[in-house]
Amino acid sequence: MAALELSNISKNFGAIQALQDVSMKIEPGEVVGLMGDNGAGKSTLVKIIAGNFRPSAGDITIDGSHVEFHKPIDAQRKGVEIVYQDLALCNNLTAASNVYLGRELTAQIGPVKVLDYRTMFKRAGELFAELKSETRPRDMVKRMSGGQRQAVAIARTLLTQPKIVLMDEPTAAISVRQVAEVLNLIKRLRDQGIAIILISHRMPDVFTVADKITVLRRGRLVADKPVSKSSPEEVTGLITGAIEAA
Amino acid sequence: MSVTLEQAIDSRQHQNLLSWLTSRQVFWVFVAAVLACVALSLVTDTFATERNIFNVTRNFAFVGIIALGMTAVIASGGIDLSVGSTVVMSAMVTGVVMAAGMPFWVAALAAIGASLAIGAVNGLLIAYAGMPAFVVTLGMLSVARSLAMVLSDNKMIWEFGPDHDLLLWLGGGATFGIPHPLIAMVVLALATGFAFRWTRWGQHLFAVGGNEEAATLTGVPVKRIKLSVYMFSAFTAGVTGILMVGWLGGVTTNLGQAMELTVIAAAVIGGANLAGGIGSAFGAVVGALLIEVIRNSLILLGISTFWQGTFVGCFIVIAVTFDRIRNFRSSE
Ligand SMILES: Nc1ncnc2c1ncn2[C@@H]1O[C@H](COP(=O)(O)OP(=O)(O)OP(=O)(O)O)[C@@H](O)[C@H]1O
Ligand SMILES: [Mg+2]
Numbered sequence: 001m002a003a004l005e006l007s008n009i010s011k012n013f014g015a016i017q018a019l020q021d022v023s024m025k026i027e028p029g030e031v032v033g034l035m036g037d038n039g040a041g042k043s044t045l046v047k048i049i050a051g052n053f054r055p056s057a058g059d060i061t062i063d064g065s066h067v068e069f070h071k072p073i074d075a076q077r078k079g080v081e082i083v084y085q086d087l088a089l090c091n092n093l094t095a096a097s098n099v100y101l102g103r104e105l106t107a108q109i110g111p112v113k114v115l116d117y118r119t120m121f122k123r124a125g126e127l128f129a130e131l132k133s134e135t136r137p138r139d140m141v142k143r144m145s146g147g148q149r150q151a152v153a154i155a156r157t158l159l160t161q162p163k164i165v166l167m168d169e170p171t172a173a174i175s176v177r178q179v180a181e182v183l184n185l186i187k188r189l190r191d192q193g194i195a196i197i198l199i200s201h202r203m204p205d206v207f208t209v210a211d212k213i214t215v216l217r218r219g220r221l222v223a224d225k226p227v228s229k230s231s232p233e234e235v236t237g238l239i240t241g242a243i244e245a246a
Numbered sequence: 247m248s249v250t251l252e253q254a255i256d257s258r259q260h261q262n263l264l265s266w267l268t269s270r271q272v273f274w275v276f277v278a279a280v281l282a283c284v285a286l287s288l289v290t291d292t293f294a295t296e297r298n299i300f301n302v303t304r305n306f307a308f309v310g311i312i313a314l315g316m317t318a319v320i321a322s323g324g325i326d327l328s329v330g331s332t333v334v335m336s337a338m339v340t341g342v343v344m345a346a347g348m349p350f351w352v353a354a355l356a357a358i359g360a361s362l363a364i365g366a367v368n369g370l371l372i373a374y375a376g377m378p379a380f381v382v383t384l385g386m387l388s389v390a391r392s393l394a395m396v397l398s399d400n401k402m403i404w405e406f407g408p409d410h411d412l413l414l415w416l417g418g419g420a421t422f423g424i425p426h427p428l429i430a431m432v433v434l435a436l437a438t439g440f441a442f443r444w445t446r447w448g449q450h451l452f453a454v455g456g457n458e459e460a461a462t463l464t465g466v467p468v469k470r471i472k473l474s475v476y477m478f479s480a481f482t483a484g485v486t487g488i489l490m491v492g493w494l495g496g497v498t499t500n501l502g503q504a505m506e507l508t509v510i511a512a513a514v515i516g517g518a519n520l521a522g523g524i525g526s527a528f529g530a531v532v533g534a535l536l537i538e539v540i541r542n543s544l545i546l547l548g549i550s551t552f553w554q555g556t557f558v559g560c561f562i563v564i565a566v567t568f569d570r571i572r573n574f575r576s577s578e
Contacts, residue, residue, distance in 0.1 A: 072464060090453045092524055113445065115445065
């Protein structure tokens with residue numbers, strides 16, 4: 001059974017048709033590379049899956065059952081996690097607070113729910129160690145390197161046992177060594193049976209880890225095929241429109 | 247690996263308490279306020295008198311209470327220019343309801359209710375209609391004061407019905423020698439400080455001020471947080487309004503005029519960043535204290551109070567400059 005199935009997803013922002021009739025399927029343990037030019041609709045598509053936007057039309061099915069997300073927490077409850085483009089971090093908060101942003105742990109003390117910093121620091125620290133990152137839970141994100149910030153954004157997706165992880169340009173703005181780390185991480189997640197959508201403008205990244213390549217062009221899905229049956233040249237043609245569809 | 251997981255989890259960016267303290271603007275403002283107090287007690291024989299200390303603490307409590315609400319607003323990335331008008335609205339409702347023969351608690355509930363309504367209108371327009379906080383609260387500054395005038399028919403109220411003495415005792419009296427407004431401020435400061443640090447509300451408010459886009463994406467209820475923050479600010483202004491009537495023993499429609507500027511100054515001197523995301527309850531209190539100490543010292547030293555604005559203004563600039571320099575250093 002597909003981990004995630006999109007059927008005829010469309011989305012318009014006023015007059016802008018960001019997505020039109022997008023359908024695709026991802027199996028557990030599969031990595032899908034999602035490519036496309038700037039403004040093609042990639043972020044919009046993953047934000048719909050993550051519960052940030054509601055589709056104007058179309059259906060989302062997870063593990064065979066139809067779902068409808070009104071807010072991110074709905075998607076998280078169904079095992080969908082996302083690394084946002086630009087990471088969506090608050091510079092003025094600690095690494096741990098960012099990891100738990102929007103789903104902070106609390107302990108009931110008398111009439112009030114008090115933040116459980118001890119557990120949040122501990123769990124965040126474990127996740128950073130798991131990610132082999134030097135990030136420390138109590139450090140302010142403001143003073144972090146690009147790679148550490150990346151680790152914070154990725155650690156967020158591992159808080160629960162996710163079924164689907166969406167990564168919106170996780171390798172933009174980090175060093176070559178860190179890119180390799182992220183790609184390794186993606187492989188490890190895949191080996192745990194997690195389905196992954198990887199958005200990237202970097203052809204080598206996608207060809208290294210993806211099983212399947214999908215291409216969006218002006219809101220339409222113009223390709224959805226195994227990596228082994230494609231090539232960087234073909235994908236480039238599909239992105240620019242030199243090749244109509246494949 | 248050289249550091250264990252436990253070390254990483256426990257590690258802080260500052261090695262010890264002292265380096266943490268000295269890196270904070272509010273610490274230096276606190277030092278400045280304490281030094282000013284010490285200097286004044288040495289130079290004048292009027293500062294350290296019981297009477298004067300009583301006045302200083304009571305006066306600064308009024309600004310301090312609202313600075314707590316203002317700090318929440320500023321930390322969430324907003325501004326509330328309507329607090330001075332909310333003060334007069336709350337005071338006027340208290341006066342009118344009590345003068346009509348109602349007991350104090352009814353009047354207090356009505357006053358807080360009116361204040362919360364002002365905050366709710368601000369919050370709804372800002373959070374749900376997406377209007378700029380500056381514009382909305384500037385409008386409310388005008389509207390609320392005008393409504394207070396309509397309510398009172400622009401007459402002074404100084405007779406407060408059956409609970410007259412209770413009201414005056416609450417605002418102007420003291421328990422164990424501590425003026426009641428100061429007690430109210432300390433209680434509110436502790437509650438606010440706790441809420442900032444230990445509740446989701448606090449965490450979310452700072453997240454919204456730090457990066458609203460990120461807060462929205464991660465599912466923080468941004469609109470509700472903004473609404474609550476303006477209601478909180480109005481609440482603090484409402485409490486102050488009630489206490490001020492009791493202290494003054496009367497209400498006129500110019501009560502709280504230009505108070506928003508003093509309150510914003512207190513919050514900013516105390517370390518709240520107008521760009522959002524930074525501020526503390528302790529800072530709000532210390533900022534308010536410093537402003538009152540400046541005002542008081544000018545009076546005691548026989549300097550014209552016209553100079554007050556100059557001193558407060560300089561302190562705002564110095565405090566913010568200090569913060570800039572520190573950030574500049576640490577980013578090198
Ligand atoms: N919240 C929004 N409101 C209005 N229009 C939007 C919104 N979000 C995206 N769009 C529009 O939808 C289209 C697709 O945007 P999207 O961010 O999905 O592109 P993308 O493929 O992620 O591009 P990039 O590679 O630059 O990240 C663009 O025309 C964009 O302007
Ligand atoms: Mg994008």
